[in-house]
Amino acid sequence: MGELHVIDHPLIQHKLTIIRDKRVGTQQFRQVVNEIATLMAYEVTRNMVTEDVVVETPIAKTTQKSLAGKKVAIIPIIRAGLGMVDGFLELIPAAKVGHIGMYRDQKTLKPVEYFVKMPSDIEQRELFVVDPMLATGGSAIMAIDALKKRGAKKIRFVGLVAAPEGVKAVQKAHPDVDIYVAGLDDHLNKDGYIVPGLGDAGDRLFGTK
Numbered sequence: 001m002g003e004l005h006v007i008d009h010p011l012i013q014h015k016l017t018i019i020r021d022k023r024v025g026t027q028q029f030r031q032v033v034n035e036i037a038t039l040m041a042y043e044v045t046r047n048m049v050t051e052d053v054v055v056e057t058p059i060a061k062t063t064q065k066s067l068a069g070k071k072v073a074i075i076p077i078i079r080a081g082l083g084m085v086d087g088f089l090e091l092i093p094a095a096k097v098g099h100i101g102m103y104r105d106q107k108t109l110k111p112v113e114y115f116v117k118m119p120s121d122i123e124q125r126e127l128f129v130v131d132p133m134l135a136t137g138g139s140a141i142m143a144i145d146a147l148k149k150r151g152a153k154k155i156r157f158v159g160l161v162a163a164p165e166g167v168k169a170v171q172k173a174h175p176d177v178d179i180y181v182a183g184l185d186d187h188l189n190k191d192g193y194i195v196p197g198l199g200d201a202g203d204r205l206f207g208t209k
């Protein structure tokens, strides 16, 4: 079973509270999502593997740590996932970025895939699927399906707010994928929105309706 990690960091919690407020406009919403993404990136990379390397400082030769593990790719689910990409790239500037375009059909709430463009070597990379919202889980499941179909082996999901229903669905469909979120909310309403949530993340990020 994929593990659920709710990142209980004071700065992350504070910033998440800011963007939940319906009075927050597009510019501030985008800025704070970006800041939370950077903090989440810091937390989710804690267990990256390091190796000893020799480095020569101006004073002496020394053995120190350097990243050793797989290279990284960030995979935003378009649109709202795009809001988390720059925050991740702040800390992992060499990461590749693959895009998955998906929207939820408003009647069925089922995701519809419309675009996939991946780095050629995703099977050798550690992938972070990013999307602020994990609601029914349909979009995350379909995105992870698309990655596995293309050979991906090591995938983690990073979001801001999740509903318990979505977490369960992803854990069932993809038991090898760990989930990292800033908030685990109460439930989904009949329209598939997370309660209390923060509304429609894509619309709030891009100023659409």
Ligand code: PRP
Pocket (backbone or CB within 6 Å): 077, 078, 079, 080, 081, 102, 103, 104, 105, 109, 111, 131, 132, 133, 134, 135, 136, 137, 138, 139, 140, 166, 192, 200, 201, 202, 203
């Ligand atoms: C939102 C969100 C997720 C999806 C979550 O995207 O960004 O991708 O809904 O819902 P689910 O867990 O029930 O699938 P949306 O479909 O609204 O598209 P957008 O990002 O283009 O606004």
Ligand code: URA
Pocket (backbone or CB within 6 Å): 080, 133, 135, 192, 193, 194, 195, 197, 198, 199, 200, 201, 202
């Ligand atoms: N997508 C969103 O943007 N918000 C929700 O609450 C659910 C799905």
